[in-house]
Amino acid sequence: MRLHLPPILLLPNRRLVYSAMLLFSLAVFYKIFIGTTADELSTVVRPATATQDFKQAETASSNRRSFTVKDGDFLKDGEPFSFHAGMAHYWRRPPQYWEDTMIKLKALGLNTLQTYISWNLHEPEPESYDFEGALDFAEYFRLAQKHRLLVIARPGPFINAEVDQGGFPYWLKRLNPEMKLRTHDPAYFQYVTRWYEKLLPIMKPFLYANGGPIILVQIENEYGSYHACDQQYLLDLRDLTRKLLGPDIVLYTTDGPNATRIACGRVPDTVTTIDFGAGADLADVTKIFRESVPVGPLVNSEFYPGWINHWGRDWNTVPFEPVVKSTEELLRINASFTYYPLVGGTNFGFTVGANVYKGQFLPGTTSYDFDAPVSEAGDLTEKYWKLREVFKKAGLVPEGDPPLIASPKGKYGTVHLKHAGSVFANLKNLSPSDLVRSENPVSFENLNQPYGFVLYRTTVHRKFRDPAVLSIPQLRDRATIFVNQKVVGVLGRTSGLTDVNIFIRPGQVLDILVHNEGRITVGDMTDDAKGLGRIVTLQNETLTGWEHYPIRLPSYPVKDPRPLDLADTAVVTPSDWNVPSFFTGTFESRPARDVFLRMDNWAQGYAFINGYNLGRYWPAQGPQMTLFIPGVFLSSTEANVLQIFELSQAPSSAADCVVELTDEPVMEPKTVYRHRASYANTPII
Known part of the structure; x- marks a missing residue:
């Protein structure tokens, strides 16, 4: 084979040739390493923080990865993009089932996984962190990417999600009862900063630009529904997030389709999104949104295919028809959306919170099934199959027949x-720590008892009339009353009962077993310290000299x-x-x-x-x-x-x-829940 050399290399003056080649090399070196701006360089040099998994997965293509917003569209690698996501919380299914979640999400035709990150689970006590096992969300993200799913992360710090105290650690109020949650109050924000400085560096390698799956990160959660409406707090949270994740991360907010809520919840230089349920009038919702946000992607960040449930209420169900219809409408206008949830899962342990509706305290059920397309146990419902037909018609379902079968159930x-x-016979085993004595009752929080139960004990030293009225006006949440270890009454926040008539003699022991039924998940959390409250009276006389027995039971994980x-x-x-x-x-x-x-x-x-x-x-x-x-x-x-x-x-x-x-699960009685059709003139709660 004859080698054809460039004419310059045939010149007799080789010194001239070498000089020209040297000048050319210097010019190339200057352009790449000196003449290139920092921003240009970042697009060709892969960040050092990317994990080895992502390095192997993405290779050269990662140099061109980008996720941005321009002219009202999401752009993924420079191309217009809409996400179709499913919410599935990692802590609500055992980690052995996480991959099953990804398979079913992908097989439906979705391209994105969405999840909250629950602060209270990861920092159960101050500066004591847990990111392992059932809380290893990094592994959750890796599995998502393995199945070619993108990720939307919602780190809060407040998340609601029907979890205890909306995801806030119980100990926040112990450290400072006066701190103002969800505001720029330094007493509160210092702990947010410390948490984010621990959390966000773990998330950073998983950003899309770094070769990972995360395309969007949420700021706070439905903040427009919160009474504080503290814009400085949202700005501080935005800036802290960008400081730790980098200036190019796309941030977003979520609020109900209401002008006031959107105004309080939106943050400059972020994407504004809304949430609404199946059956909503899409034209109505879009009109409300565009009056507040003329330009930007149309996103339903929480598209509800079912609804939450509380003890003492009928089990909520949502038929598949409105879910299918709303899905078709959202696809038709090329909107992005997230089923909240696609897979509900379970509130294991003491993780579930409570709501207050029209003054009534409503603890959440253990099941977070939500009547979602995928059941609590991970089975595919009729709703799932009907939705899959919609995505298949739209050309979004992956080719081939995925292994979509129900997991076999036991019947033992x-x-x-x-x-x-x-409880008295087991008190020594279940409350082994040093006995706490105090003149007045001490809250769960100040006993370092995050959840569950505390037994309060005092002895009556004088005679009271029969019967005497025992009053616990600040009870949080349920109390079983004993005299000499015999049950004499039950009080509770759900029943609204705070007084009971009892017969008690001098020298007899009054025991009160208090059950924390879940901290309020959303709204006013200022008066939700668990326990007997500050005052317990017997016939209007304050009882003092209390012993406290925190009962140590495992939660989850x-x-x-x-x-x-x-x-x-x-x-x-x-x-x-x-x-x-x-x-x-x-x-x-x-x-x-x-x-x-x-x-x-x-x-x-x-x-x-x-x-x-x-x-x-x-x-x-x-x-x-x-x-x-x-x-x-x-x-x-x-x-x-x-x-x-x-x-x-x-x-x-x-x-x-x-x-x-x-x-088989049994939920009864059932009722059909109908989401709001029109959001015009929606009241602020």
Whole structure:
């Protein structure tokens, strides 16, 4: 083969040739490393913070990755882009099921995963952080990218999400009861800053520009519905986020389609989005939005295919028809949207919060099924299949038949339980820390008791008239009253009862078991410290000299799950069945499969399987009659240990002390929930 050299290399004066080549090399070096601006350089030099996973996944194409907003459109790598997302919270499904979430999200025809990040779970105590196991959202993001999904991250710091205190750690108010949450109050914002300085550097390698899947990050959450309307707070939060994630990250806000809410919640130099449910009049919603935001992408950041549920209310369902219709309309106008949620999951442990509606305190159910397209147990509903037809017609469903099958369920039959001691018999095991004594009652927060239960105890030293009125006006939330360890009454925030008549003699012990039923998730959180409050009176006389017994029960997630250490009670009297007590039993699950725990004859309490807290059951109130048990919480080789903490009254005899492990959930009664059709003149709450 004959080599054809450029004419310059054929010149006889080789020194001239070498000089020309040197000058050319210097010119190229200057252009790339000196003449190029910092911004230009960042587009050709990959950030050093990108993870090895992303380096392997993206290679040369990452140098051209960008996600921006221009002329009212999202641009992904310079091309117009709309996202179709599904919300799925990582902590509401065991990590062994995360990949299943991604597969079902992708198979529906969606291109993006959305999730909140719940501060209270990751920083359970000040500067004590947890990002492992069920809280390893970095692994969640990796799995999303493995399945070619983008990610929208919503780090709060307030998230609502129907979680305890809207995602705020319980200890914030312990450190400073006067701090003003969700404002630029330095007493509050210093902890936000410290949290973000820990959180956002973990997120940064996962940004789209860095080779990762994150395209959008939310500022706060539906802030326009909050009374403070503190614009300085939002600006400070925006600037802190950009400082830690970089100036080019696309930030956004979400609010209801209402001019006042949008005005209070939007932030300069970010994308403004709205949220609304299935069946909304899209023309009406768009008109309201465009009157406030003339230019910008049209985004429904929370498109509700179902609705939340509370104890004591009917189970909400939303038919598939309005969900399908609204989806078709959003696709037709090329809007971006997120199903909130696509997969609901479960409020394991004590993670669920409560709402206040028209003055009534409403604790959330353990199930976060939401009547979503994918059920609490991860099964595909009729709603899912109907939506998949819509996305398939739009050419958005990946080719091929994905392995979309329901997970097999167990049906392990009846489990007999035995009495394992009252709360008093187990007090030494479950409240092993030093006894706390105080003249007046101490709150859960100041006892370093984040969730669950505290037993308050005092002794009456003088005679009161019969009956005497016991009053707990600041009770948060439910109190079982005992005189000498016999139940004499129950007070509660859900019932509205704060007074009870009791008979008590000098020298008798007054015990009050207080149950934290969940901190308020949204709205005014200033008066939600858990416990007896500051004053307890008996016949208008303040009771003093209190002992406090925080009851240590596992929440979720659990690092080292193991059954509760309960009393070995040899003798059980008939009266023991009426006192809050523990019950235990065993069963085998071969193979271990997802299953539902049905407790029709029980009243209210918590269930634990092999040390995992399944959450609250409350069939006496309904509508949730079963608790979901993931198969990964069970053993295929050893007997499973089921433990129940019943707060009210167990079945009347040992023969009736049974539960059933079945293959179907039971939620009853049901009702059809209809989302607002028109948002004109929506009141501010």
